[in-house]
Amino acid sequence: MRIAIQDVTPETDYAEIIGWVHEIRDLGGLAFFIVRDRTGLIQVTIPKKKAPEAVVEAAKEVSRESVVRVAGTVKAIEKAPGGRELVPEELEIVSLAASPLPLDVAEKVSAEMDTRIDSRFLDVRKPRVGAIFFIRSVAVRAINEFLFSRGFINITTPKVVAAATEGGTELFPIAYFEKEAFLNQSPQLYKQMMMAAGCEKVFEIGPIFRAEEHNTVRHLNEATSLDVEVSFADHNDVMQLLEDLIIAVYRRVTEDCADQLATLGVDLTVPATPFPRISYAEAIEIANRTVPEKISFGDDLGTAAEKAIGEYIGQHYFIVDWPTAIKPYYAMPYPENPELSKAFDMMHPRMELSSGAQRIHQHDLLVEQIRAKGLSPESFEFYLKTFEYGMPPHAGWGLGVERLIMTMLNLPNIREAVLFPRDRHRLTP
């Protein structure tokens, strides 16, 4: 009966493990294998003179990264990793790995991102890389549990859509029988429609597609978005929700991923609350102190500005009260000052993580705003229709899951947070 490597303790008498051969150190009469499974590493020690002949034969044949089944007695040995080692009575090569390997899983030599992604399955075998995706899984689970505990329901919306949903980004056109279609840039319109459907609190974690030809460490052409929409809520309500969610995720990861964080060398601290809230006007004022190119009211915040503000604030923060002109048409303008809207961005010092707003729920105002952006209300008919038959006031946000993981774990490149990144040049694996 196979047991997990982490469950083999110095007190264990006998164990059978299955895993990958991480390292081989052959001293002649004595050989050491380090065997790895998802849970950890164990030293397998083969005294060639005493070991069964079949074990010695298999040990001679085995290559690094082969899958092996090892059964034998466990010895408590202080100098072995984990304080124990396995002395095999049986050693079976379950699946022999070819040689040489496309990259070094034991990380004696590094590999470039391109090489790593080409052989991502091997790359993820590295304990450090595997740790990232374990943590990502825990984070996503924490998001789900947090939102379910707050009464949300999970929805799934189409990724193949008929038209650009909000403008502002390039879409990937696809062939859909005799029609033109696109990959969805965001579930924005659909989650709002579910407010009209009376669902009140919805969320979705799913892929979004942007056909931007960017070439940066913080953009992907296929990303994962956490989208939330809440009825009878305003922008302040959903900002609080977002802040609570970030805290819940950080807390869960610090609690449940101590080993993985240690593997990554990340000393994770739960962000202090409340997150500072600065207005867009304050934000450009802060940026203008250090950024050479002057930012005027109505300009978008560039990378340099984001960086300058992030350094100044030094933690997660919100930028609120954005000019209506530079936010999407569905953001609710302040009635007393329609130049500004109830829109916000939630920032990590390194980059934007989320943006959201209270939405316009009045049909006529929405049509007006769509026109003001130079878009045609006719192409949004299916969406606008839902505003004519009892659309509740609502607010929401979207959060980039990869960016959340990247900033939480201080990863240098967003591709580190995706198993199989889609960027400007990569379509496989």
Add this chain to the structure above:
RNA sequence: GCCCAGGUAGUGUAGUGGCCUAUCAUGACGGCCUGUCACGCCGUCGACACGGAUUCGAAUUCCGUCCUGGGCGCCA
């Protein structure tokens, strides 16, 4: 889209006109080794992205192609 930097053994690198039948590490293969833990030691193997040009001579300069990394813009 604009701009910058690159492409050298399986992997990561050194090498900016002759000293290069190309450095080092890791790896693979063979040998020695019973306590390694980046095991050690000896030996062997393995590469200048592709095409063209300049030159007595090109990994090195130039042009083109393909590929990659990154900055900005746009965007989450």
